[in-house]
Amino acid sequence: MPEQATTTSPPTSSLLERLPGVAAWTLEVDSTEHLTPSMCRVRLRGEGLASLHYESGQDVMVNVPTDTDQNFRRRYSIRYLDPTEEVLTLDICLHGDGPGARWAAGAVPGSTVEIIGPRGKVTLDPDADWHIFAGDEAALPAFSSMLEALAPGARAIALFEVGGADEVVEVAVPDGADVTIEWLGREGAEPGRPELLTGALEAVPLPDGRGHAYLSAELRVTSALRAVLLGRGLGPGQLSPKPYWRRGVANAAHGEPPKD
Ligand SMILES: Cc1cc2nc3c(=O)[nH]c(=O)nc-3n(C[C@H](O)[C@H](O)[C@H](O)COP(=O)(O)OP(=O)(O)OC[C@H]3O[C@@H](n4cnc5c(N)ncnc54)[C@H](O)[C@@H]3O)c2cc1C
Incomplete structure (x- = not known):
């Protein structure tokens, strides 16, 4: 339990x-x-x-x-x-x-x-030249809604971890937006482990210009994703990490995962 x-x-x-x-x-x-x-x-x-x-x-x-x-x-x-x-x-x-x-x-x-x-305070950064989203299925609703709200001509990359191919959902990307979505299937592995998302985030080519990253998944996975992007040269002000849940621990009374 x-x-x-x-x-x-x-x-x-x-x-x-x-x-x-x-x-x-x-x-x-x-x-x-x-x-x-x-x-x-x-x-x-x-x-x-x-x-x-x-x-x-x-x-x-x-x-x-x-x-x-x-x-x-x-x-x-x-x-x-x-x-x-x-x-x-x-x-x-x-x-x-x-x-x-x-x-x-x-x-x-x-x-x-x-x-x-x-x-919630995490919404699209209006000054970003491009956007990157990395998260698991709990973040899919927020990130899908944000992708669907992009302006025509906006550029975005999304890395979504889900259980497998049958967990892929439709995202109605606006006409004219340049969006790449990479679906990462756990294929039987446990949720809430960092490897799939951090591996994809380390490997993905980042466009030129000023980007903004939105990172939401399990608590420690979210921290690991933040560390990857700091290591790739993004500044803290370009990152919106928001942990959504915590492995083995229920979310707290305010609805967020407890930090310790
Ligand atoms: C700002 C914000 C927005 C969110 N939006 C969504 C959303 O749109 N859709 C959505 O599904 N979730 C969303 N979440 C996450 C959701 O609130 C949590 O997953 C929450 O813990 C679920 O509550 P619960 O009562 O089912 O489980 P809890 O009582 O919190 O946890 C019980 C057990 O389930 C595990 N657990 C909790 N969530 C997950 C998960 N996603 N995968 C695997 N194990 C889990 C915990 O580790 C714990 O062991 C959001 C969280 C935040 C902070």
Whole structure:
């Protein structure tokens, strides 16, 4: 069993006081579907969602219901928001044993869930000549949304680690954008190990000009990716590392992996 956070999530009212510009919504599960064997798409519907303004790369904090009296806050990237239909789409990894993954796997249409958003500071760097994305399947929703928001003429490289060929998802790259996506299949290896992504990041040719890198995966993998790019001459200001989960340890009450 993974080590489970014992800290109780703070109440919504105190979170909203601390987070200016962030609001809460109670949403109804509209539908769920398997995008891939281990990725579940959850569509949530709710009045007022049109006022959730966000940038690609941002996320919401979901107050994940459980069948006990404990709830857990988990963060999921905004894959799409349809302000007309007031439908929010989240893509959630069914990685195994965690309240978030269990909720997504069993979410029943008509059931309700509270979300808080928008959260997150990692969005496209408007001054970058090119962008590089490196991450695992938990980062796919954020990075797909960011790739889809690129301006025509933008240049980007994406290195995505997934379980295997059946976990590849469609990314609707805008016409005119120069985007290369490399899919790295674990093919039976455990998730949360650095080798695949660091190897690919060491080898990939970096374009000329000023680049910006977005790095999200398991905690230690994210640090290893940052080290690779510092070693290749990128400065800290060109890097947006954001760990999404931690091997063998549940995310903390604020939805992020604990650092020690
Ligand atoms: C800003 C942000 C945005 C995120 N966006 C997304 C998103 O769009 N989609 C998404 O699926 N995830 C996303 N994540 C990651 C997600 O919040 C974590 O994976 C979270 O730990 C899942 O909660 P859980 O309750 O299922 O598992 P937890 O209770 O946190 O962990 C239980 C066990 O599962 C393991 N575990 C957790 N996540 C994974 C994983 N991805 N692969 C393998 N093992 C894992 C842990 O190591 C632990 O052993 C995001 C995280 C952050 C910080």
